[in-house]
Amino acid sequence: MPQAQTLNENQLRRVLHYCRTRRHFARDQTIVLFSFYAGLRASELAALKHADVFDSEGEVRNQFTLSTSQSKGGRARTVYLNQRLRKALADYAQQQHSMPHQPLFCSQKGGHFSANTMCQLFLDVYKAVGLNNASSHSGRRTFITRLATAGVGVRVLAELAGHSHISTTQRYIDVNSDQLTAAVELL
Known part of the structure; x- marks a missing residue:
């Protein structure tokens, strides 16, 4: 099986531009940015809770820990957030009314995404912009x-x-x- 395509800056811009046309544009754009700027797997993105990324005052953390249940291989790890991703998360938070225990990214049904549904979101977005070799692992x-x-x-x-x-x-x-x-x- 071939590896997921890496994207250049122009391709990433196309993906983000397309996300702005989608029904859940802020969520989808933030998911893509999280993948590209923190390197998280689809299953890890699906497992994130609001309190993982935001402190008790609602400010974006500079870093957070993925628990063993949220990460692959049963190993906790620290995720570091760069300035661009922190800004995107702050913008995303302004459009959300989440409680700390709620999913960071809600599915259309209102709960956590499954890992498979998160993978499908990536595939749908990449296919729409003509990136047929891209997958949830591309970011x-x-x-x-x-x-x-x-x-x-x-x-x-x-x-x-x-x-x-x-x-x-x-x-x-x-x-x-x-x-x-x-x-x-x-x-």
């Missing part, structure tokens, strides 16, 4: 690849991704012609 692969391209070491990447082994993380890093061109220019 995660793009997150890891972009950080690797920026020079972040594989040990740090493994910690951010929640991988026990750096060999797993290395499989996520996509190599493209822009990176190869930039590499030879270092000589």
Whole structure:
């Protein structure tokens, strides 16, 4: 099975632009941004609660911990939120009236998404913009690849991704012609 497509900045912009046309635009756009800027899996996004991301005053946390029940492999891990994602979450919160124990992202039925339904949301969005090789893992692969391209070491990447082994993380890093061109220019 081929790996999920990594997206460039133009493709991400197309995805976000399309999300603005959807019925639950703020939710869908925030889900996509979470995938690309925190590298979370679909199952982890589906399991998030409002209190995971927001403190008791409703402010976006700089970081939070995914519990063992929320993450893959039964390992808790800290998720760090960059400035762009924190802003998107603050904007999203202004449109929501969530209680701390409620899902961060509610399905159309009002409860948590299932992992499969979250995966389907990604597939629907990517298919609508013509990204047929993209999946719910595309944001995660793009997150890891972009950080690797920026020079972040594989040990740090493994910690951010929640991988026990750096060999797993290395499989996520996509190599493209822009990176190869930039590499030879270092000589």
